[in-house]
Every structure is written in C-alpha cells, then in structure tokens.
Amino acid sequence: MSDNDQQLRVSKIRNGTVIDHIAGGQALNVLAILGIDGTSGDSVSVAMNMPSDRLGHKDVVKVEGRELSQDEVDVLSLIAPAATINIIRDYDVVEKRRVERPSVVEGVLECPNHNCITTEDEPVDSRFAVGDDGVRCEYCDTIIRDDLPAHILAE
Ligand code: CTP
Ligand code: ZN
Incomplete structure (x- = not known):
C-alpha cells in the first residue's frame, strides 16, 4: 500500500463544495446549520477529527453536486470561523473562500x-x-x- 492509499480517507469529489478546516467535532453542527440532512439525495461525506497542522484536529464536509453560495456559508462563521470553502468543478478547486461574519443571520437559530x-x-x-x-x-x-449549536433550528 502506498502512502497515498494510507492517507486517502475520504474520496475527492467531482463537482460540488468542500468545507475544510472545520474545528474538530463541529461537522454535524455544520450540516445542521446548513440544513443538509441527506433528504435532497446529494452525496455528502463527513470526516471527523482528521489530523491538521493548523488546527490539531479538523473536520471536513464534502457536498457533491452543490455549489454553496457565500451567503449560505457565512452562517458557518458562528461555529466554524476558520472554515475554508472550496468550490470543485471537474475535480479541480476552482475557487477557495473563507467564511465571513454576517451582520444578521435569518432562519437558522x-x-x-x-x-x-x-x-x-x-x-x-x-x-x-x-x-x-x-x-x-x-x-x-x-x-x-454560548453554545450556539444548541439553538440551531431543525428544518
Ligand atoms: N478536494 C476534494 N475533491 C477534489 C479536490 C479537492 O475533496 N476534487 C478537497 C481536498 O481533499 C482538500 C480540499 O478539497 O480537503 C482543498 O483542496 P486543495 O486546495 O487541493 O488542498 P490544500 O492545498 O491542502 O488546501 P488548503 O491550502 O486550503 O489547506
Ligand atoms: Zn426572540
């Protein structure tokens, strides 16, 4: 087994959004705050507590087939301020953004x-x-x- 085989835990995606550098343990809250519950049929992968140089441990969420907008991801600043948003097209990262603190959040808490x-x-x-x-x-x-995740509205 090559190094790569050992390190590849979650597959790359073809098209969609990768939310990277989520603080370890926050991935399920990220899904909740984005209203992603699996019912839409999109493939979603979640990796929790992966080793990270920057964060110690990080979570990663990959949503196949959906490009999340800046407004959609900005609510993540409340629970995952260090998150990086990667837009993937045909396996390439075509856009890399940070979440920005919105002045108002509507319909999420x-x-x-x-x-x-x-x-x-x-x-x-x-x-x-x-x-x-x-x-x-x-x-x-x-x-x-405190504890914003406890106040996330169930869809
Ligand atoms: N990724 C993916 N599918 C692709 C391309 C990238 O799932 N087709 C994921 C990578 O696994 C990584 C993230 O998207 O978690 C960002 O990819 P990339 O920019 O190539 O990685 P890094 O350079 O390590 O990102 P950063 O500098 O933001 O840490
Ligand atoms: Zn009120």
Whole structure:
C-alpha cells in the first residue's frame, strides 16, 4: 500500500463544495446549520477529527453536486470561523473562500425566549444580529452568548 492509499480517507469529489478546516467535532453542527440532512439525495461525506497542522484536529464536509453560495456559508462563521470553502468543478478547486461574519443571520437559530413571536406558530423567521459577544434576537432582544449549536433550528 502506498502512502497515498494510507492517507486517502475520504474520496475527492467531482463537482460540488468542500468545507475544510472545520474545528474538530463541529461537522454535524455544520450540516445542521446548513440544513443538509441527506433528504435532497446529494452525496455528502463527513470526516471527523482528521489530523491538521493548523488546527490539531479538523473536520471536513464534502457536498457533491452543490455549489454553496457565500451567503449560505457565512452562517458557518458562528461555529466554524476558520472554515475554508472550496468550490470543485471537474475535480479541480476552482475557487477557495473563507467564511465571513454576517451582520444578521435569518432562519437558522431558534430564539430561546418562548414568548418571542418567532417561536410562536406565526410565519415569522428568526433574525439575529451578530455582535462581538453573541447574537441578539431582533424581535425580543434576547442574547445567545454560548453554545450556539444548541439553538440551531431543525428544518
Ligand atoms: N478536494 C476534494 N475533491 C477534489 C479536490 C479537492 O475533496 N476534487 C478537497 C481536498 O481533499 C482538500 C480540499 O478539497 O480537503 C482543498 O483542496 P486543495 O486546495 O487541493 O488542498 P490544500 O492545498 O491542502 O488546501 P488548503 O491550502 O486550503 O489547506
Ligand atoms: Zn426572540
């Protein structure tokens, strides 16, 4: 077995998006925040706790057949600020981007305030302003400081 055989844990993809340099253990939260649950039929591979020079351990998510937009991936800055987004076409990396901190995230987090209009049976999407010390609900001003993954909305 060559070195390459031993190192290749997850196959390269032909077309799609590779989300690399996710902090170790955050891959499932990345999928949740992107709303990727496997029901669309796209092939998705997840590698967790791979050795990384930069991060010690990293997770990698590969989504075949879908090019994620900058807006779609920017929510990842909340849980995976060091993530690199690679757009793959015909096996080549044609674009490499970083996630950028958005000023507002819409429809991805659930407000912890049970009386908030966004948690009632109303068709109101949640909207949180992104600040330095957490995210703030634009409807009721509740602030989420820690454990954002626990507040990711199930689709
Ligand atoms: N990748 C993939 N399928 C391809 C091409 C690349 O799954 N057809 C993956 C690689 O395995 C890697 C990521 O996309 O996880 C980025 O590829 P590349 O830029 O070639 O790797 P590096 O130079 O190591 O990236 P970086 O400098 O961002 O660490
Ligand atoms: Zn609220």
